[in-house]
Amino acid sequence: MKLPRWVQWRTHKELDEEIQAHLDLATQAAIARGLPPQEAHYAALREMGNTTRLKERAREADPFRWIESIVKDLRYSFRSLARNPSFTIAAVFSLALGIGANSAIFSFVDYLLLRPLGVPRSSEMVRINATTPESPFAPSSYREYTQLREQNRTLAGLAAETDTFLAVQAQAGDLARVAYGDFVSGDYFSVMGVQASLGRAFKAADDSPAMQEIPVVLSRQAWEGKFHSDPHIVGSRVRINSQLATILGVLPESFRGTLRLSPEIYLPLHAVPRLNPSFTLLTDPLDRSLTLIGRLKPGVGISAAQADFGTLGSILERAYPDTNRRRTFAVLTDRGSRFQQAPQDEMASLGLLFLAFAVLRIACINVANLLLGRNTARAREIAIRLSVGASRGRLIRQLLTESVLLAVLGTALGLLAGRWAIDFLASIRIPSDLPILIEARMDARVLLYSLAAMVAAVLMFGVLPAFRATRVDFASSAKETSAGKRPRNWLITLQAALSVMTLALAALLVKNFVLSSQASPGFRTENVLLMTFDPSTSGYSKAQVDVFYRQLQERVRALPGVRDVALGSHVQLGPSYSSTAVNRDGENLGYVVFNKVGPGFFDTMATPILRGRAIDDRDTEKSPRVIVVNETLGRRLYPNGRAVGRHVRMYSETGPMAEIVGVARDTKVTDASEPPKSYMYIPNAQDSQPRMTLFIHTNADPAAIAGPARAEVKALDPNLLVFDIRTMRDVFEGYGLLALRIAAETTGAMGAIALALSALGLYAVMAFMVSRRTREIGIRMALGATSGEVQREVLRTGLKATALGIVLGLPSALVVSHYYVAGITTYVKPNDPAIFICAPLLLALVALTACWAPARRASKVDPAITLRYE
Amino acid sequence: MADSEKVQLLQGTLDLLVLQTLVFGPNHGHGIATAIQQTSEDVLLVDHGSLYPALQRLERAGLISSEWGTSDNNRRARFYKLTRTGRTRLVSETSKWETMVRAVSRILKPEQAS
Numbered sequence: 001m002k003l004p005r006w007v008q009w010r011t012h013k014e015l016d017e018e019i020q021a022h023l024d025l026a027t028q029a030a031i032a033r034g035l036p037p038q039e040a041h042y043a044a045l046r047e048m049g050n051t052t053r054l055k056e057r058a059r060e061a062d063p064f065r066w067i068e069s070i071v072k073d074l075r076y077s078f079r080s081l082a083r084n085p086s087f088t089i090a091a092v093f094s095l096a097l098g099i100g101a102n103s104a105i106f107s108f109v110d111y112l113l114l115r116p117l118g119v120p121r122s123s124e125m126v127r128i129n130a131t132t133p134e135s136p137f138a139p140s141s142y143r144e145y146t147q148l149r150e151q152n153r154t155l156a157g158l159a160a161e162t163d164t165f166l167a168v169q170a171q172a173g174d175l176a177r178v179a180y181g182d183f184v185s186g187d188y189f190s191v192m193g194v195q196a197s198l199g200r201a202f203k204a205a206d207d208s209p210a211m212q213e214i215p216v217v218l219s220r221q222a223w224e225g226k227f228h229s230d231p232h233i234v235g236s237r238v239r240i241n242s243q244l245a246t247i248l249g250v251l252p253e254s255f256r257g258t259l260r261l262s263p264e265i266y267l268p269l270h271a272v273p274r275l276n277p278s279f280t281l282l283t284d285p286l287d288r289s290l291t292l293i294g295r296l297k298p299g300v301g302i303s304a305a306q307a308d309f310g311t312l313g314s315i316l317e318r319a320y321p322d323t324n325r326r327r328t329f330a331v332l333t334d335r336g337s338r339f340q341q342a343p344q345d346e347m348a349s350l351g352l353l354f355l356a357f358a359v360l361r362i363a364c365i366n367v368a369n370l371l372l373g374r375n376t377a378r379a380r381e382i383a384i385r386l387s388v389g390a391s392r393g394r395l396i397r398q399l400l401t402e403s404v405l406l407a408v409l410g411t412a413l414g415l416l417a418g419r420w421a422i423d424f425l426a427s428i429r430i431p432s433d434l435p436i437l438i439e440a441r442m443d444a445r446v447l448l449y450s451l452a453a454m455v456a457a458v459l460m461f462g463v464l465p466a467f468r469a470t471r472v473d474f475a476s477s478a479k480e481t482s483a484g485k486r487p488r489n490w491l492i493t494l495q496a497a498l499s500v501m502t503l504a505l506a507a508l509l510v511k512n513f514v515l516s517s518q519a520s521p522g523f524r525t526e527n528v529l530l531m532t533f534d535p536s537t538s539g540y541s542k543a544q545v546d547v548f549y550r551q552l553q554e555r556v557r558a559l560p561g562v563r564d565v566a567l568g569s570h571v572q573l574g575p576s577y578s579s580t581a582v583n584r585d586g587e588n589l590g591y592v593v594f595n596k597v598g599p600g601f602f603d604t605m606a607t608p609i610l611r612g613r614a615i616d617d618r619d620t621e622k623s624p625r626v627i628v629v630n631e632t633l634g635r636r637l638y639p640n641g642r643a644v645g646r647h648v649r650m651y652s653e654t655g656p657m658a659e660i661v662g663v664a665r666d667t668k669v670t671d672a673s674e675p676p677k678s679y680m681y682i683p684n685a686q687d688s689q690p691r692m693t694l695f696i697h698t699n700a701d702p703a704a705i706a707g708p709a710r711a712e713v714k715a716l717d718p719n720l721l722v723f724d725i726r727t728m729r730d731v732f733e734g735y736g737l738l739a740l741r742i743a744a745e746t747t748g749a750m751g752a753i754a755l756a757l758s759a760l761g762l763y764a765v766m767a768f769m770v771s772r773r774t775r776e777i778g779i780r781m782a783l784g785a786t787s788g789e790v791q792r793e794v795l796r797t798g799l800k801a802t803a804l805g806i807v808l809g810l811p812s813a814l815v816v817s818h819y820y821v822a823g824i825t826t827y828v829k830p831n832d833p834a835i836f837i838c839a840p841l842l843l844a845l846v847a848l849t850a851c852w853a854p855a856r857r858a859s860k861v862d863p864a865i866t867l868r869y870e
Numbered sequence: 871m872a873d874s875e876k877v878q879l880l881q882g883t884l885d886l887l888v889l890q891t892l893v894f895g896p897n898h899g900h901g902i903a904t905a906i907q908q909t910s911e912d913v914l915l916v917d918h919g920s921l922y923p924a925l926q927r928l929e930r931a932g933l934i935s936s937e938w939g940t941s942d943n944n945r946r947a948r949f950y951k952l953t954r955t956g957r958t959r960l961v962s963e964t965s966k967w968e969t970m971v972r973a974v975s976r977i978l979k980p981e982q983a984s
Contacts, residue, residue: 014948015922017946018899018922018947018948019922021898021899021900021941021945021946021947021948022898022899022900022918022947024945025898025900025901025941025943025945025947026900026918028943028945029900029904047918048918048919049917049918049919050919051919053919054918054919054920054922054923
């Protein structure tokens, strides 16, 4: 049998056997020539020469020798690490914290920004946004979608989608439950390249005006969570917004949709008029609510697609001058569009990754210091090995193997810690009926990133000590030296600089969170209950919707314990908000976030009207259009005069005019620590929508009103679905403060880790220094130095390096905070003096504590004993 | 025969000699060494210590192959034999060797070469 060449290597035993055979044959030959047996044997041996050297040379030719030597190195490293448990534990623990922080942060950033869509060849996916003077990311109308889909020449397919809330019942008469739905074009799943894991997904024919029962496809999560993983679900029926629907299939786990949130139920676009009769999505060219996502043809680049859609934009502008004036289309990669639409996420991600890397760097400096110390202790061993003929490369490899082993152990432990942190992030629940989940998870991408961090760590901590340790000065090799002191002070300085920076940035974000959670957002957060409804899901007409809300308000206001009620379309600092274009004298002012409110809203939410009047019963469908603006928008619209009494044009350049009748005090709008933001209030009566939230101001615990209020809803319509019941405090804490809380918790954890690692590192270095210099200290004390002097000198060495680090670290912290923190905090100045004084003080205190024990040990040195040592 | 007449092998020639020896059939290490010495009428001295690394080198290059067998006097030994590539290589190396020997001779004894 012919083995592949690489397995044809001799085992040592075989080579020994072969050489023995040779010797036997040679001996026999010599005996045959007439020599006595003993001499024949010696002759054979002489002829053979040095058999050990021969075997050595034969083995060197062995292609698998390196594996053998690595195994040997590993075994040696294991033994050597096991012999120094305190060193090993300190190093592995440092690395685990550094790597764990990076794994956890990366998984979060990956969820936030980087993770590709769960579709095959996701790099081909592009987003098509309409670009208008008001917005670079405008959605499209159904007419635009069909025209673009048919006329483009660069896409393999173009799909459209729009999200919605659905009322889902297992059977007519059952209690309805809320689901987050996605209306998609019939080719959506074929463009995505996603197939159902159970049943089937939509075909183009499913999205037709002639559909009988509405076909729906479930996400895997909804199937597991809301349909108990029923294996016979395909073909069964549910009621959606009171209409019969058939379940066609269940999607695979990996597909989480292409919106910012993961839809639970997918429906064809042509189901829109059946489920929401008042929606004009398919017929009105001004109803623009479709998000477009396409797949590039193979080999077509993004710039070609951009050129194609630019041309199509001009064609549509010419064909429909009344609706498409100054409207064109931009093509972005899916990831590019995420970056551009959420620059704040990108900033936050970069900041977090930067801090995590700083923590890893601090951990690596610790390990480098520990290794340098250990290698100094081993200097004699290394010198002896070098002088008896070990090559330098061989020794460096041995030392690096040890570093790699440390890194692997640290990474393994770090992944466990990271896993714990990721589980914590993923366990955060947002108070909303939107399926908002922080889908941070430990997956292959996170593992890969952690491995890269591990390699970076080995380069950062392992290489320098290995080279330094093997660069032995033979003349003084056998003498005890305190070599390597200087660069290690330099490492302590760098570590202190990184720590003070991490600490200061963490403290800024923690302080910002604490102040934000204590500050009033400008509206009532206590004693408010929120109930959300969408009667259109029960087939209500517009007139029925109006009647329902009027009766509901009357009934709930009459409940004992209720002070006041009002309607609003959105909850400030809640998970969703809407914005629309505002136009002043033909000048477009961009998009402004708005709330459609009913009479009494400002009293209920305790937002004062500063000038003019609030929105009240005067504002009806027939009365002239009015709006109330907040202070910031008022100043922006009319900087040099009073805004009240002026007019603006709403929605678009050709939209209706509205009079500004009041200016309200600024409130927080989308983020609890944002700088003042433009906001406006539109009378709900003048632009009504079916989905509204009832704001209930109570005397006492608002949750106690939930039951009675529900009963009133049931009395009005037993089948009507209450979408969401929360207290305002829950929304404020659970969503309004969420981003700040996560930022404070993650950076706070990293600041604490940085501090702990610095303390550990400094302690290890100082303790080592004292133990190396025991003899010197003993001599000095014998010559008259007092123990106090010795103690002070050790403290001085440690603190000097730390102080220098603080001096270097603070300016960098200020620069980073100026560019990074300034954009996200309003309650804290980026150069907050308290923080920039306390962070260095804290670090200095920790450094002092870390140096204390080694310094005391130095002062306890007994000259009589040390001088006799050796 | 006096030791002074024995010649150490030139670097690289051992491989060629091993291949040439194996042309006559498979042989074990001791056999190869003895064959080279005897064929050269004891002029060439094979360093047995360098024979085994050479054998491994040749085998790894695919020029020879080996298996365990039994020697003439019933001793278990590893037998080496020439592979097809080894045979081709031997031919080309031999002609290269001859070219070189001629060239070197011409330089050393120019009057005979013409």
